[in-house]
Amino acid sequence: xxxxxxVQQIIKQVISSWVGQSKVVTDLFxxxxxxxxxxxxxxxxxxxxxxxxxxxxxxxGMIPLLGFGERLYPEFVQLFSSNPDRSFELPSVEELKExxxxxNKLLSDNFDKMQAEDWLDRHTNVSPEDxxxxxxxxxxxxxxxxxxxxxxxSGQLIFLKKKEVLPL
Amino acid sequence: xxxxxxVQQIIKQVISSWVGQSKVVTDLFxxxxxxxxxxxxxxxxxxxxxxxxxxxxxxxGMIPLLGFGERLYPEFVQLFSSNPDRSFELPSVEELKExxxxxNKLLSDNFDKMQAEDWLDRHTNVSPEDxxxxxxxxxxxxxxxxxxxxxxxSGQLIFLKKKEVLPL
Numbered sequence: 018x019x020x021x022x023x024v025q026q027i028i029k030q031v032i033s034s035w036v037g038q039s040k041v042v043t044d045l046f047x048x049x050x051x052x053x054x055x056x057x058x059x060x061x062x063x064x065x066x067x068x069x070x071x072x073x074x075x076x077x078g079m080i081p082l083l084g085f086g087e088r089l090y091p092e093f094v095q096l097f098s099s100n101p102d103r104s105f106e107l108p109s110v111e112e113l114k115e116x117x118x119x120x121n122k123l124l125s126d127n128f129d130k131m132q133a134e135d136w137l138d139r140h141t142n143v144s145p146e147d148x149x150x151x152x153x154x155x156x157x158x159x160x161x162x163x164x165x166x167x168x169x170x171s172g173q174l175i176f177l178k179k180k181e182v183l184p185l
Numbered sequence: 186x187x188x189x190x191x192v193q194q195i196i197k198q199v200i201s202s203w204v205g206q207s208k209v210v211t212d213l214f215x216x217x218x219x220x221x222x223x224x225x226x227x228x229x230x231x232x233x234x235x236x237x238x239x240x241x242x243x244x245x246g247m248i249p250l251l252g253f254g255e256r257l258y259p260e261f262v263q264l265f266s267s268n269p270d271r272s273f274e275l276p277s278v279e280e281l282k283e284x285x286x287x288x289n290k291l292l293s294d295n296f297d298k299m300q301a302e303d304w305l306d307r308h309t310n311v312s313p314e315d316x317x318x319x320x321x322x323x324x325x326x327x328x329x330x331x332x333x334x335x336x337x338x339s340g341q342l343i344f345l346k347k348k349e350v351l352p353l
Binding site: 021023024026027028029030031033034037038058059060061062133134136137152153155157158161162164165166168169170171172173175176180 | 201227333338
């Protein structure tokens with residue numbers, strides 16, 4: 018039975034969409050030995066390991082934007098959001114996978130504590146004045162955007178799948 | 186000023202997320218001459234033209250699922266959702282771009298006519314009995330899923346961008 022209010026039901030589904038897309042990435046990184054993710058997703062493109070760091074940095078950015086606290090891995094902003102692949106020494110795949118897991122756990126725990134209506138509040142990167150005329154700049158917009166961002170890079174990471182099963 | 190109810194505000198944003206992701210694809214297909222989209226997004230992967238057909242088929246599928254009517258291009262299911270690239274003769278890029286535009290217009294027009302609460306109704310592929318215990322199998326879930334699907338393939342189509350600007 019549906020015991021959720023419409024707002025609760027919708028928010029639950031938007032969160033579930035984010036959880037699902039994050040899990041696609043988690044699952045992709047459990048398929049092969051760590052070494053495999055040192056490959057480029059396509060010739061001349063980013064390596065799997067770099068894209069995982071990039072996704073960690075993007076998800077980590079939700080912590081301050083949604084008012085949960087400070088980033089867990091602030092050093093990743095410079096590395097994975099400002100610099101291209103191969104311009105610095107990357108952490109190991111093992112380390113990145115652990116950070117990705119920790120981060121998703123922290124985010125999920127915080128999402129669980131939010132009321133559905135909290136998602137309609139402004140995120141921390143918009144002023145109350147701007148928010149008054151742009152109500153769409155709320156916390157929900159961050160989650161929707163980051164979910165699409167994960168899907169976007171999943172479409173690239175899938176190219177690391179070996180060809181026994183040809184992905185779309 | 187925000188004059189929307191919470192449900193209206195959230196639905197508006199979810200639709201806007203779909204519109205934005207569809208537009209990423211539209212914009213990518215305006216960058217170069219049609220011939221460029223005959224290229225594979227990466228060696229041995231699908232061609233741009235195939236992925237556009239695939240995305241048309243996926244978006245077209247929303248018409249019956251959301252109760253708007255019949256698919257505009259039913260022949261695309263077999264072509265672009267059941268068969269891999271290079272197994273059949275593809276429509277031209279010009280034709281596909283026109284179909285993509287028509288389809289997005291029809292979908293947007295129908296979205297505009299919906300009440301926010303309509304998105305919480307079951308989609309046509311779930312029975313009333315199943316929906317009673319799985320309220321998340323509503324129309325909104327279709328839109329969220331298709332939006333992620335567009336983002337996923339956008340992450341691949343971006344590889345068709347010439348290297349003057351290196352995409353992430």
